[in-house]
Amino acid sequence: MPIEHLIINNKGEIMSVKITKGNKSYLSIASVISKGLSGKLFGDKAYISKELFHQLLTNGLRLFTNLRKDMKTYLLDIQDNRLLNKRSLI
Template identity: 45%
Template sequence: MELQQRVAVPMMLFLKARCLGESRGINFIDSTHIHVCHNRRIHNHKVFTGVAERGQCSLGWFYGFKLHLIINDQGEILSFYLTKGNVDDRNVKLMTSMTEQIFGKLFGDKGYVSKALAELLWGNGIQMITKPRKNMKDFNISQADRIMLRKRVLIECVNDELKNICKLQHTRHRSVNKFLMNTMGVLCAYHFFPKKPSLNIVFETNDKQLILAA
């Protein structure tokens, strides 16, 4: 516990330099909530006062943070961003920072539906593909992209492993620094998993054309 403060910076450098994968043209994006206490104890919580915020996810309201992730088809984490719980997934600054090393197609859920965001990413060489909401017309996307949208469960499996195997989420933190160290440790530990959730996709080159074989 005493040595954690000394290795914080080297650990972050190691995480950024050695524990992230490379984009292969097929990428998935999602965010997962990290609650730091039960909703009934928000008003009595002191450790993250002024740091954590209330947010809403598919499971309801929570108090804590969001971990935003982008992975490739092999289940490797390409980029991550930790924000307060009330930060929108479509935040321009957030998305610009996370997609700097990304190219190709980026598949997300309905929470990433935004014309302005899609145009911004398109200008950076990234095609954002999401499912339409109920009150929207169906998007004109190819059958292959529809299949890949159904494979978006891959990143949800990654979030599940981070929480249930690596213990990303718990309510025993006694300082913000220890919370950040735990988060970095979880991401580093996931990198060394011998088997990650992945898709059986092989990229082959034939007559200088890229063929996707699943």
């Protein structure tokens, strides 16, 4: 079953899209579809990875995801928290 990976901007416009087979790693796709972008990137728990976070950060992107139960909590800016909760736009 194909899986869509989609990046939109704050206006809901599509910035990047990639359709892959279900067995392809989300982490390998994230760096490909975010190439050339900068700013903040909000994703689901499938994108949680320290390696991906640091890779995107060096490319000018800050990755935000919801936390797993076993992760330490951290404070988010109110605007970032709203954007993380609007991930359902996609």
